[in-house]
Amino acid sequence: MTTTVNAAALALGDDALVLSHRLGEWAGYAPVLEEEVALANIALDLLGQARVLLSLVGDEDELAYLREERAFRNLQLVEQPNGDFAHTIARQLYFSVYQRLLYGRLAAGESEFAGLAAKAVKEVAYHQDHAEQWTERLGDGTAESHERMQRACDALWRFTGEMFQPVEGLDIDSQALQSSWLESVTAVLERATLTVPDGPRSGGWAAGAGRQGLHTESFGRMLAEMQHLHRSHPGASW
Amino acid sequence: MTAVTADAYEAVFDAAVAADERIEPRDWMPDAYRATLVRQMAQHAHSEIIGMQPEANWITRAPSLRRKAILMAKVQDEAGHGLYLYSAAETLGTSREELLDKLHAGRQRYSSIFNYPTLTWADVGAIGWLVDGAAITNQVPLCRCSYGPYARAMVRICKEESFHQRQGYELLLALSRGTSAQHEMAQDAVDRWWWPSLMMFGPPDDESSHSAQSMAWKIKRHSNDELRQRFVDICVPQAEALGLTLPDSDLRWNEERGHHDFGAIDWAEFQEVLKGNGPCNEQRISQRRQAHEEGAWVRDAAAAYATKHQAQHVKPGEATA
Numbered sequence A: 001m002t003t004t005v006n007a008a009a010l011a012l013g014d015d016a017l018v019l020s021h022r023l024g025e026w027a028g029y030a031p032v033l034e035e036e037v038a039l040a041n042i043a044l045d046l047l048g049q050a051r052v053l054l055s056l057v058g059d060e061d062e063l064a065y066l067r068e069e070r071a072f073r074n075l076q077l078v079e080q081p082n083g084d085f086a087h088t089i090a091r092q093l094y095f096s097v098y099q100r101l102l103y104g105r106l107a108a109g110e111s112e113f114a115g116l117a118a119k120a121v122k123e124v125a126y127h128q129d130h131a132e133q134w135t136e137r138l139g140d141g142t143a144e145s146h147e148r149m150q151r152a153c154d155a156l157w158r159f160t161g162e163m164f165q166p167v168e169g170l171d172i173d174s175q176a177l178q179s180s181w182l183e184s185v186t187a188v189l190e191r192a193t194l195t196v197p198d199g200p201r202s203g204g205w206a207a208g209a210g211r212q213g214l215h216t217e218s219f220g221r222m223l224a225e226m227q228h229l230h231r232s233h234p235g236a237s238w
Numbered sequence B: 001m002t003a004v005t006a007d008a009y010e011a012v013f014d015a016a017v018a019a020d021e022r023i024e025p026r027d028w029m030p031d032a033y034r035a036t037l038v039r040q041m042a043q044h045a046h047s048e049i050i051g052m053q054p055e056a057n058w059i060t061r062a063p064s065l066r067r068k069a070i071l072m073a074k075v076q077d078e079a080g081h082g083l084y085l086y087s088a089a090e091t092l093g094t095s096r097e098e099l100l101d102k103l104h105a106g107r108q109r110y111s112s113i114f115n116y117p118t119l120t121w122a123d124v125g126a127i128g129w130l131v132d133g134a135a136i137t138n139q140v141p142l143c144r145c146s147y148g149p150y151a152r153a154m155v156r157i158c159k160e161e162s163f164h165q166r167q168g169y170e171l172l173l174a175l176s177r178g179t180s181a182q183h184e185m186a187q188d189a190v191d192r193w194w195w196p197s198l199m200m201f202g203p204p205d206d207e208s209s210h211s212a213q214s215m216a217w218k219i220k221r222h223s224n225d226e227l228r229q230r231f232v233d234i235c236v237p238q239a240e241a242l243g244l245t246l247p248d249s250d251l252r253w254n255e256e257r258g259h260h261d262f263g264a265i266d267w268a269e270f271q272e273v274l275k276g277n278g279p280c281n282e283q284r285i286s287q288r289r290q291a292h293e294e295g296a297w298v299r300d301a302a303a304a305y306a307t308k309h310q311a312q313h314v315k316p317g318e319a320t321a
Helices: A003-024 A031-057 A059-063 A084-108 A115-138 A143-157 A172-191 A215-231 B008-018 B030-052 B052-055 B067-090 B095-104 B122-144 B148-176 B180-199 B209-216 B224-242 B266-278 B281-294 B296-308 B316-320
Strands: B252-254 B260-261
Touching: A003 A031, A003 B067, A031 A059, A031 A115, A031 A143, A031 B067, A059 A215, A059 B067, A084 A115, A115 A143, A115 A172, A115 B260, A115 B296, A143 B030, A143 B180, A143 B296, B030 B052, B030 B067, B030 B095, B030 B180, B030 B209, B030 B281, B052 B067, B052 B095, B052 B122, B052 B281, B067 B095, B067 B122, B067 B148, B095 B316, B122 B180, B122 B224, B148 B180, B148 B224, B180 B224, B180 B266, B209 B266, B224 B260, B266 B281, B281 B296
Parallel strands: none
Antiparallel strands: B252 B260
């Protein structure tokens, strides 16, 4: 495996690993039983993707449990704390639309990721559908849910530019990806009676930061929790 | 149609139960049979969803990605089991909302076992092996329960539970054969979960208030003590194979009975846990209430959206795959 392919597999694998972890935090706290099932289901799909991608690079557990914060290559978007249900849904919407477009392109290409992407894109289509339906229900539900959904979309908007920074090892037209993403997200937000946020999508610090191992503060605590047990028993198998 | 007396309905019901026929939602049934089933099925459903908490406590700390995936899948299955069981209970004329309200108000119970804390990773294995093992011992006979919807739910649930139990056993085996620290962690977990697991079969037969009637109605097929004995007999060789001991100095094979004798259960502790004074009763119910209360605006939004879009045959999302 070449270094550039490793870099791309780490970036995509870390996205899936970290978002899966955040969704796992919902277990036992979802607003309705059906969402316990759905959020766990999405988390499991993402964890499965992470395991395949990280295994392309090396030992999945070494990579997940023994790297420090600065060595993780995930987007800052996926490490954002869950917040309320609207916040989680906005994060899912932004990321699943990106991931579906990206994996759709990778599945159609001839890179090392084509096979993996072909399988994952089916799962991601479900994730996108789930996020879109909830965006619409919350956006076009009650006054309170509308406000919460708008606030969540606004709050996470500044982390979306990072998705369209070129990733080493991924032969993707980032500009085209970005315009397709904007088009899809705009359509969903409009159907949901929400306003497309107008803040910057690629502020100086946020742009490309996660991909370079520059993360937000909550990420270190997330890793501390995730890695603690594994690190407490060096060399043990589980 | 000729008027039929209640006695005649009851005779038809009794004959169906005696002939091992299934009672279905539209059949006549005694009020007390309906009430017992609602109580038992609700308690069972509540146990599935409260039971997510002690295990979910370790999802974010699972020590390998493989174990994390297994644990997430298990907790997801439990939510699914809760859904089946609430649906089965709804065939008796109640509703999920009503049952959840009763759980949150402390008017319906869940299994006492989930009031114990998960303090180490090995507890996830001990729950799989012992708690799911006890649940399966209790639930397999329910696959032949006289009430059709309950029996059918149990067939589906028992298949998944058996799978979870094997995974829990395998988790403990890996720890038992691992480093000495892992082995100790496994032994400590078994020491803490063994007696509470035996309590899952309920009070001794001479103190079990619902047993006789439930057995007559073929809701239950075996007494609490019979099932508890069966469980002990299954666990002893499994513990040996695991290389772990069970925390009971009175545990020994009784040739005459063809069963293992075992020590006295601390029924005072059991009663305290049932009364709400176990280590996690307060925490479990508070978290459940919190999730429900904090989710209210989401459920309200879904209902408002559904009302607004009821008239439309095509949902907006469907046009835009």
